[in-house]
Amino acid sequence: MKRLVALVPVAWLGLFFLVPFLVLLKISFSEPAIAQPPYLPLLDWADGILTIALNLGNYIFLTEDPLYLLSYLSSVKIAAISTVLTLLLGYPMAYVIARAPEHRRGLLLMLVILPFWTSFLLRVYAWIGLLKANGIVNNALLAVGVIDQPLVMLQTDFAVYLGIVYTYLPFMILPLYATLSKLDADLLDASADLGARPGTTFLTVTLPLSLPGVVAGSMLVFIPAVGEYIIPALLGGPGTLMIGSVLWNEFFLNRDWPVAAAVAIVMVLVLALPIALLRRVQAREGERP
Amino acid sequence: MSHTVLRLVVIAGFVFLYAPIVSLVIYSFNESRLVTVWSGFSTKWYGELLRDPQILGAAWISLKVAFLAACLATVLGTLAATALVRHGRFRGQTLLGGLVTAPLVMPEVIIGLSLLLLFVALDNALGWPGGRGLSTIVIAHATFGTAFAVVVIQARMVALDRSVEEAAQDLGARPLRVFFDVTLPGLAPALVAAWLLAFTLSLDDVVIASFVASPGSTTLPMVIFSKVRLGVSPEVNALATLVIATVSILALFSAWLSARRRGAGSGLSG
Numbered sequence: 001m002k003r004l005v006a007l008v009p010v011a012w013l014g015l016f017f018l019v020p021f022l023v024l025l026k027i028s029f030s031e032p033a034i035a036q037p038p039y040l041p042l043l044d045w046a047d048g049i050l051t052i053a054l055n056l057g058n059y060i061f062l063t064e065d066p067l068y069l070l071s072y073l074s075s076v077k078i079a080a081i082s083t084v085l086t087l088l089l090g091y092p093m094a095y096v097i098a099r100a101p102e103h104r105r106g107l108l109l110m111l112v113i114l115p116f117w118t119s120f121l122l123r124v125y126a127w128i129g130l131l132k133a134n135g136i137v138n139n140a141l142l143a144v145g146v147i148d149q150p151l152v153m154l155q156t157d158f159a160v161y162l163g164i165v166y167t168y169l170p171f172m173i174l175p176l177y178a179t180l181s182k183l184d185a186d187l188l189d190a191s192a193d194l195g196a197r198p199g200t201t202f203l204t205v206t207l208p209l210s211l212p213g214v215v216a217g218s219m220l221v222f223i224p225a226v227g228e229y230i231i232p233a234l235l236g237g238p239g240t241l242m243i244g245s246v247l248w249n250e251f252f253l254n255r256d257w258p259v260a261a262a263v264a265i266v267m268v269l270v271l272a273l274p275i276a277l278l279r280r281v282q283a284r285e286g287e288r289p
Numbered sequence: 290m291s292h293t294v295l296r297l298v299v300i301a302g303f304v305f306l307y308a309p310i311v312s313l314v315i316y317s318f319n320e321s322r323l324v325t326v327w328s329g330f331s332t333k334w335y336g337e338l339l340r341d342p343q344i345l346g347a348a349w350i351s352l353k354v355a356f357l358a359a360c361l362a363t364v365l366g367t368l369a370a371t372a373l374v375r376h377g378r379f380r381g382q383t384l385l386g387g388l389v390t391a392p393l394v395m396p397e398v399i400i401g402l403s404l405l406l407l408f409v410a411l412d413n414a415l416g417w418p419g420g421r422g423l424s425t426i427v428i429a430h431a432t433f434g435t436a437f438a439v440v441v442i443q444a445r446m447v448a449l450d451r452s453v454e455e456a457a458q459d460l461g462a463r464p465l466r467v468f469f470d471v472t473l474p475g476l477a478p479a480l481v482a483a484w485l486l487a488f489t490l491s492l493d494d495v496v497i498a499s500f501v502a503s504p505g506s507t508t509l510p511m512v513i514f515s516k517v518r519l520g521v522s523p524e525v526n527a528l529a530t531l532v533i534a535t536v537s538i539l540a541l542f543s544a545w546l547s548a549r550r551r552g553a554g555s556g557l558s559g
Contacts, residue, residue: 002379006372009365009435010381013388016432020403023410037409089305092298110540115306117486117540119493121510122529125517126309129316132521135325136312169306220394227396229496234517244398251402251500261406264399271396279390 021268028261031055039258058262067246068263072270074241078157079225082164086221087214089165090172094213095206097173098180109177116170124163124234131159131235155237163231168224172217178285179213180206212281219278223271243267310533317526324521334527341524344512351509354423354498355491358430362487363480365431366438371468373439374446392436401500404429408501421503429501430494434487441486445479485539 030039031053044051062068097108115123130136131153138150153159183206191201207214229244236242243263250260316324320331338344369389373382392400408425411417418424449472457467473480495510502508516522 002376005368006376006379006381006385009369009372010385010388012365013369013385013392013432013435016404016407016428017388017392017400020400020407023406024399024403027406037413089298089302092295093302096295096299111303112306114537114540115310117489117536118310119489119510119529119532119536121493121495121513121517122313122525122532123309125513125521125525125529126313128517129325129521129526130309130312132325134323136316139325166305166309169302223394224396227398229396229398230514244396247398247402248496257406260402264402267396267399275391275394278394279387282390283386 024261024264027258028058028265029054029056030258031057032256032258037257038255055258058258059266061259062262062266067241068243071241071243071246072266075226075228075243076270078160078164078240078242079222079228082161082168082225083218083222085161086165086168086172087218090169090176090217091214093169094173094176094180098177098183105181109174112170112173112177120167121230123167124231127159127163127166127235128154131162154235155240157236157240159235159237160232160240160242163235164221164225164228167231168221171220175216175220176210176213179210183209212285216278216281216285219274219281223274223278226271227267313526313529314533317523317530319523319526322523324523324526334523335531338524338527338531344509344524344528347507347509347512350423350506351492354426354430354508355488357427358434358491359484359488361427361431362434362438363484365435366442366483366487367476367480369435369439370442370446371472374443389436389439392433393440397494397496400433401429401497404432404497405500421501422506425501426498426506426508429497430487430491433497434490437486437490438483441483442476442479445476449475485542489536489539 026042027039030042032038033040040053042053044053093112097105097112100108128135132138133150133152133154135154137153138147141147142150187205187209188201191205192198196204227244227247228242229248232240232242232245233248236245247260247263247267250256250263316327317334318330318332319325319327320333321328369385372379372385373389376382404425405421408418408421412419418428453475454467454471457471458464462470493510494508495514498508498511499514502511513525513528516525
């Protein structure tokens with residue numbers, strides 16, 4: 001009975017989350033073909049001879065066309081900058097919520113979480129109306145007279161940063177709040193009593209103690225942001241290079257499944273370190289009472 | 290940083306979070322097709338929306354998928370949380386822990402592509418699931434929904450008082466009986482919250498569904514995505530307003546449920 005309880009979810013997630021990665025790995029080594037499905041089998045059994053065709057071509061292809069390397073680098077850059085921006089906005093918010101009077105904390109947290117429940121797609125869509133040439137922001141600025149020409153904001157990297165910060169902000173605030181609210185207030189008092197100024201107390205006591213929350217929040221933003229597709233598709237321009245879009249186009253436009261699989265495998269390798277970091281922080285948090 | 294500056298940052302943060310949502314709602318009542326150029330109050334786009342057969346058909350598919358996926362995710366999530374919280378150390382615990390965390394952060398394009406490749410490989414080898422459609426989307430959504438459900442249910446399970454379960458055991462109740470009569474009622478608010486979370490996440494997914502859906506099973510977000518790629522659409526604004534209204538009501542309800550017995554919540558359950 002006890003075994004069955006664990007076995008069912010392990011079997012489900014194993015079959016529909018873990019095994020797909022093995023299939024992905026396999027397809028990334030197969031040769032593209034004009035067929036249904038569009039790749040050749042790795043193993044072939046004919047006349048009692050087993051042939052294994054391990055095709056490294058897809059990976060070599062990724063190194064030959066600079067588009068791929070540039071897209072990986074650009075995705076990591078965009079995700080990293082967005083993560084820092086999200087942290088800069090999310091930290092003060094989490095700090096104030098954690099310091100707020102007990103009865104108000106629930107409401108403030110709920111206000112942070114509520115947008116997360118609202119459709120991600122529609123929240124990204126909202127920025128199109130705000131940022132476009134005859135959009136709400138430009139109309140307002142023109143009406144006030146701050147600008148004479150509409151600003152070009154949509155279809156730029158700026159819009160992508162904005163979209164990522166906006167949609168992932170709750171993921172940053174929640175783990176930060178979790179560590180900041182557990183912070184012992186006596187430590188802060190002690191630091192102040194010993195003559196430290198508020199800035200010094202923050203840098204030497206609060207910030208180091210909230211580091212697990214900083215790491216967890218940052219990874220929760222950075223990892224999915226690297227592979228983001230919807231935000232660059234709706235808010236980015238033709239110059240916005242992101243690996244999620246590259247993978248999407250390889251699959252849906254070029255119908256090159258093996259290259260799409262190779263792109264995905266390399267993305268998993270790029271993300272392996274951040275994912276391991278997140279697991280470590282979360283496991284440690286789990287051990288603490 | 291002084292307190293005034295901090296307070297200003299927080300107010301700015303909340304304005305940043307809510308201004309785009311409010312703008313969607315306001316401009317859904319705009320008469321003009323240009324959406325962002327105000328020309329007068331009108332509810333005509335709501336009428337257009339309700340007469341659009343493509344949107345209605347897709348909405349029906351999405352609701353069916355989300356309902357089934359949320360039910361599966363809640364059951365699997367409860368089992369996984371029970372194993373992780375209540376069973377002490379067991380073989381495969383690290384594996385299960387990793388399996389429920391990884392889908393939370395894994396980019397959707399990777400989950401979508403790898404699941405599609407699995408379905409194609411299974412189809413070739415076993416003749417199952419027999420092409421793509423509703424069932425493949427349900428499986429995909431139940432899988433990542435489970436990961437989120439575990440977070441919500443686990444948080445509640447850790448907070449539950451074990452002594453009540455132990456008392457039931459001492460009084461001679463068998464484990465299954467204890468689970469259904471004591472543990473499950475205690476978990477109820479978290480189960481509702483987990484179901485609602487899995488339901489809304491399913492109702493929102495574009496990327497994974499695009500990979501595992503067939504042309505005959507286009508979901509609502511896929512239709513919305515193809516519309517908004519071409520620019521703003523007043524119909525989408527009207528739809529967004531309906532979604533925002535529904536979600537706000539559901540979220541308030543689930544927050545009320547989880548706040549009823551516990552103080553301010555942790556995790557995504559609110």
